[in-house]
Amino acid sequence: MTEAALELIGLRKRFGDHEALTGLDLKVPGGTCYALLGPNGAGKTTTLNILLGFIAADAGTARVDGVDVLAEPARARTRIAYIPEQVQLYPRLSGFENLEYFHGLGSREDTAARRLRDCLRQAGLDEAAWDRRVAGYSKGMRQKVGIAIALARRAPVMLLDEPTSGLDPQAAWELNNSLRSLAEQGVTMLMATHDLFRAREVASRIGILVNGRLQQEIDPAEVAGPELEARYLQEVQRVLGVQA
């Protein structure tokens, strides 16, 4: 698939005196994973919030799977699975019950319990934990339930906000495996992150966002880890005028 599943054109957003997005243009082809790198306040989360319809852009266009987010935010959300930085679940419910609950909120069909369990398996959650209360889960385990919920939605587009933040290396590695697997299944992903290393591992394209505008796009296959870091820092310093 080469057609853009996610498309942002001239997106602008201002919060008081601060301009969070200053004309963001971005295209993510279907079935690819796009990592949006940027320092704090670059506009990553604002971009995701606009795509999710939580806040309205001041100007520009945003399309998800062909649906105009600004005109039809609720319809656009049906095309999106979202994994926040902290996957929040009900601690008194088990992992499976959380999945059943959140999936049930938006599902149009009666999903069999077997398929939901398949989603948990696919997300990599240890089977012994499925029926345990989430209160005893680690952050990585919660992330996996979050992925299972996203998988069960069968949404064509997935938005991830700092998905590896706070995860231990093993959990982050497992998460990356899951994301790669999703990309292979044709899911389009937009991942806002600070984690250059994980971004390079999982993304097929990396964009560097500074001051609300995409400054540079990089093919991770063409750069080594240290070079990616150097280019990122160079770009940030160039735009923000910060000395390394």
Place this chain on the structure above:
Amino acid sequence: MKAPRFSRAVFLGEWRLLWRDPAAWVVLGVLTAALLGALWQGLAREQAVASSLAELAQADADRMEAAADLAQWLADTEGGISRFRDPRSADVVGRRLGVQHLALPPTALSALAVGQSDLYPAWHPVSLESRDRLQAEGELTHPRQLAVGRFDLSFVVVFVAPLLLLGLLASVPARERETGMLPWVVVQGGGLGSWLLGRVLLRWLLVLLPTLLCGVLAVLLQAMALAAAGDGQTVVRGLLWAAQVTGYLAFWAALALWVGTLPLDGARSALALAFAWLLFVVLIPAVTQVVLDLAHPQPSRMAYVDAMRDATDLARAEGSEALVRYLEDHPELAGDAVDADDFFAQRLLVQERVEAELAPLSAAFEAQRAARARQAAWLRLTSPALLTMDGLADAAGTGEPRHRHFMAQVHGFHSEWRAFFAPRVLSGERFLDHDRVPGFGYEQEPLRLLMPRSSWLLTATAGFTVLFGWLALRRWRSLPKVLGHV
């Protein structure tokens, strides 16, 4: 079908959450204990009242029967007896031996609400005494009981149930917003409003259903205890009571929904709801009372008693002149047997004179009371708690309107009693009409009077519910506001 699927998911998840939440069990436990305590108190109170009424009715009948028997014996034997105890004296029978205690019969729902029944006596003694003596006798209530009020189901519904409901709702959806779960919920689809409504609905039902169940139980137990419960109004009154409870708790749910849309964390949300409870249940009713006292102060009972004493002294001073004047005005009553020095006749006329003197004062008092009642009716519109308190009492048949309806019948019967006995007292003839003494039969207040009153109270409460529901809906439409992004 998306909507039923969505509701099922919310309900199932919510049910699991509540089942595993110790706070929900505490709420349910406290509510059940309060309901059962109030139910027990209500039934015990009604049983005591019913028992007293039965004893009074029996005592009235026994006294009258004994008087008739004694009169017959005196007639047969021509025996002598003091004129003040003579059952052949119309005054003695009409004022003492024949006195009838008219009781407002309890309804099958009386145990649900004390209403005004702790202010108004359950019975009124009708005799030749003046009208103000109708109120003179009654049950004595312990002052402490009067001070703290009665613990009844209405109290649980109006004061306790909202607190418990708000306790359950305070974290919905503040906790989700606080933990950042709300955006996650929104993304799942199905609509934030439906999700929130589903969650609130189940918690609302958790408080509503036990309350209604307790009401049904109270009615069944009371109906079993009352042989005459089949007055044909039980079902309608029961439905009105249930509607009042449902409407009132719906108001609190709507208020919690609105607060839920404000960008508040759990602690602030709980504080806002606690303040709302304080405002609607305590502060506004207290302020309305102050406003009422300022605008229409309670008529002075002392002034009335003073005026009555003055009038009585004047009438007594006039003595037999009063009787003579009266007979001049009513020559049809001036039979041969009338003795101008007759004590009974004079007492009756003094009494009538006092009543006539006091009539303008009584009318002024009544006008003041009526103005206060009218103002109070309007002030009820400031709080659903006030509306519901009145609505529950009215539906249970312990409210002021039913008592007023009863009092009109009491006054009517009192006039009938006087019309029957006064000519006989004034004529001074021997009284032998023991079996012709008027009898009282209570006429139920027609439902056509009750329904508009209850409908009005329900509509006003629903108005509050709609207002807060509308405010919540307005904010839901602005997702960023609900999520706290702006």
